[in-house]
Amino acid sequence: MRVRVSVMLKDGVLDPQGKAIGHALHTLGFGNVGEVRAGRVIxxxxxxxxxxxxxxxxxxxxxxxxxxxVIETFTTEVVG
Amino acid sequence: MRVRVSVMLKDGVLDPQGKAIGHALHTLGFGNVGEVRAGRVIxxxxxxxxxxxxxxxxxxxxxxxxxxxVIETFTTEVVG
Structure with a gap:
């Protein structure tokens, strides 16, 4: 089976990568973008x-x- | 709405991070782990x-x- 584990920073943990992405999207004209969180997927x-x-x-x-x-949460999905 | 964009390396593109994770999992005793691919989620x-x-x-x-x-693919899901 194929399994996907998604790892995100916990709410409240500062996410500079997400902030940078949000800023870049605003610069590109995506003005309706609110909070952005970046994580990993395995x-x-x-x-x-x-x-x-x-x-x-x-x-x-x-x-x-x-x-x-300590700083991250994860979710597991079976994808096939 | 909340949107999740998952970015993975294309098949055939070398994924050293995925290889390292697979090796570490084997070392921890997860002997049934095959291919591992690492990506980002935003x-x-x-x-x-x-x-x-x-x-x-x-x-x-x-x-x-x-x-x-050039080297990555992505999928978009609406998550709520």
Whole structure:
């Protein structure tokens, strides 16, 4: 199965990359852009046929390696 | 509306970050991990009530700023 783990900074943690992107979009004329948050996405091919187990493994990998839970949160989706 | 633009390297473009993550996961004991691809995700709050227009604007921002279309692809989702 294919699993996608999305890692974002927690609300309240300063996100300079998101701020820079928002500023650049305003400069390009996208005046209706409000808050922008930047994060990472990791797509993993797992040798695991059961979607629930694949998702649980994605969660474990998020906790143990992919996210820094002090400042980040993550979500896991099975994408196929 | 809230829009999420996910930017990934194109298939065939070397992804050293994904390779490093895959190697680290194997070292941690996740032996069933196959290919790993790393990318970016940008979540944007748009002052736009129409989901179709929000999505179209996400696509335009992807093309004009968020992705390097020479080596990357992106997908846009309306998330709320």
């Amino acid at each position: 797509e993993l091919e797992l040798d695991e046929a059961d979607p629930a187990r694949a998702r649980a493994q994605g969660d474990e990998m998020g906790r143990r390696l992919l996210a820094n839970l | 979540e944007l709050e748009l002052d736009e009530a129409d989901p179709a227009r929000a999505r179209a604007q996400g696509d335009e921002m992807g093309r004009r700023l968020l992705a390097n279309l």
